[in-house]
Amino acid sequence: MTVRFFHTSDWHLGQFFYNHSRDYEHEQFLNWLLEQIAQKQPHALLIAGDVFDIINPASRAQKQLYQFLADAHDRAPHMQTLMIAGNHDSGYRIEQVEPLLEKYQAKAVGVVHKNAQGQLDLDRLLVPIYDEQKNIVAWCLTLPFLRAAEITGFNEQTTNSQNAIAYVHQQLIAEANARKTPDQALILMSHAHMQGGETSDSERPIIIGNEEALSTAMFDDVIDYVALGHLHKPQKVGQAHIRYSGSPIPLSFSEISYKHQVLEISIDPTQKDESRFQMQSLAIPRSVQLHRIKGTIAEVLAQLSALTSGEIEEIDQREYVEIEYHTDTPPAPNLRQQFEDALAPNRYRLVRISRRYLNTDVNDSKQAAINLDPPTPEQLFQNLWEKQGYGADDTVMKDFLSLVDEAQKSLEDDANA
Structure with missing residues (x-):
């Protein structure tokens, strides 16, 4: 029996791009997806x-998701x-609305649970997919982002994250293979950084027991x-x-050239x-364009000045511009205004102006940048570390990111206590 499904990911509903809401862009994507x-x-x-951009998404972002589910149904x-x-x-947050999701034929798997015997709860992770006649045409193995606290300690072989991740996959795949019949497909859905995957600068580093990328083996x-x-x-x-299906909209200027898509799969x-x-x-049609402008000031x-003219009335539909100008002299005080005046x-x-010195002998630390995004914890820590006179140290940064991940998990637990 053939199973047909759409594969999409990384919606990041509720994202702010240099302090500008992406609600309009997400709304256009969701409307397009409904048509498909x-x-x-x-x-x-x-x-x-x-699905969301932060663990505590704004009500507007949540409304976008649940309205979409109702419209899709x-x-x-x-x-x-x-x-x-x-x-x-927040895995706990997206699971909390399970009764609402059931109304729209939807299911969210946010965390890996243990059953009453302290073993991996496979039933929650194995989801049957039905055809129009309610026949099972596939099993979906659903693996959310795997945090160490959720997957270690099942047995003596799962004392560290790397072994625990392998154990979870082995157990889930074995159970799914035992349940399926020859005419049913197996689909594994996972949120992870795989070895060999190409990243952009908008993706947060993932640290799981200092293992940054997983093997497709x-x-x-x-x-x-x-x-x-x-x-x-993609x-x-x-x-x-x-x-990877990729994100539906560019989440940073480094993603301008990405061919955003939804994958239609038949098995x-x-x-x-x-x-x-x-x-x-x-x-996926791009509803708001992004422009990266580089060169000397002239x-x-x-x-x-050569960019397309013509007013766009709604500010959340206006196009984004990032400028990197090249110079070996200090900028004029009114340089930003000169750039603004040159635009239609x-x-x-x-939203962003940065400077790169033409003189390659100038130390990189002298480069000035105007970035309207709030600094991330990683950036703050790196700046403080360097101000103390220490050099780059990947091990220290990995340890710090591990602490950030643990703190984020602790906040989720407190929010759901």
């Missing part, structure tokens, strides 16, 4: 983590929506498709059936040749 659901009528929609009543928590999400050959989330660039990892497990697996990329001014009025948002 109505046309294609898939059996399932998989959202592979980072209206357009495809048989379709199931399966989502997992990413490192930006954990995915047994019985898995028909691996739906990954976390990396924002890409395959090693094999054609192991893929017929009864076929043994290449026809078993079919994939189509559904290109070149930057010329490029800004009421069409653009100049």
Whole structure:
């Protein structure tokens, strides 16, 4: 039996981009996705983590998600929506609304639970996918972002994160393989950084027991498709059936060239040749453009003046501009105003200006940057570390990021106590 589903991830609902809300852009994406659901009528929609941008999302972001689920259910009543928590999400929060999700044929897996015997609760992680006649056409193995506190301690082999991650995969895949019939597919959905994956500068480093990236060797050959989330660039990892769908909108200027998409997947497990697996990329229209302008001050001014003119009335629909100007002399006090004046009025948002010295002998630390984003904990720690006279130390940074991850988990626990 053929199973048809959409693979998407990393929505980051509620994100602010240099203090500007992305609500409009997300709304346009969700409306487009609803159209695809109505046309294609898939059996399932998989959202592979980072549904929200922060663990305590604003009510507006939550409303966007739940309104989308209601609208999707209206357009495809048989379709199931399966989502997992990413490192930006609160796993407990997205599971708390389970009664609401059930109304819309949706399910969220936020954390890895233990059963009454203290063993891995496989039933919560194995979700059947049905066709229109309520036949099981696939099993989805749902693995949210794996935090050490949730997955260690099952037995003497799971005392560290690396072994625990392997144990969780082994147990889940073995149970799924035992349950499936020959005409049912196995789909594994995970939010993780896999070895060989290409990152952008908007993705937070993931530290799990100082292991930054996982091996695809954990995915047994019985898995028909691996739906990954976390990396924002659409890409395959090693094999054609192991893929990141990527984010639906650019989450940083480094993602301007990304071909944002939703993947439409069809699997017929009864076929043994290449026809078993079919994939189509559904290109997501970009509702707000981003522009990176680089060069000398004169070149930057010329490029800004050459940009398209014509007012855009709503500020949240105006295009973003980032400038990197090259110079070996101090900037004029009114340089920002010169850049603003060169832009067509009421069409653009100049959100970032940075300077790069033409003289390559100038120490990188003298580079000045105007960045309207609040600094991350990693940036604050690195600045303080360097001010104390210490050099770069990957081990120290990894230890610090481990503490940040533990603190974030502690905040989630307190919020749900």
